[in-house]
Amino acid sequence: MTTPVRIGPVGHGFGGRHFHAPTIASARDCALLGVVTTSPERRTQVARDLGARSARRTRAVHP
Numbered sequence: 001m002t003t004p005v006r007i008g009p010v011g012h013g014f015g016g017r018h019f020h021a022p023t024i025a026s027a028r029d030c031a032l033l034g035v036v037t038t039s040p041e042r043r044t045q046v047a048r049d050l051g052a053r054s055a056r057r058t059r060a061v062h063p
Helices: 014-026 040-050
Strands: 005-007 030-032
Touching (some): 014 030, 014 040
Parallel strands (some): 005 030
16 A cells, blocks of 8 residues: 555635545545635635645644
């Protein structure tokens, strides 16, 4: 088994919500670290829909 590629997208607009984050979360060889977005509503949506963490700042997702 290979180590999954760890990805944490920055920005969660239309493309992030409907394509990037769900695709990464479901990809077999990828791990969704979390999503960086300034929108509190979108941070809540990430947790609810993807079960992933989200943060306002990049360092909180990419330690």
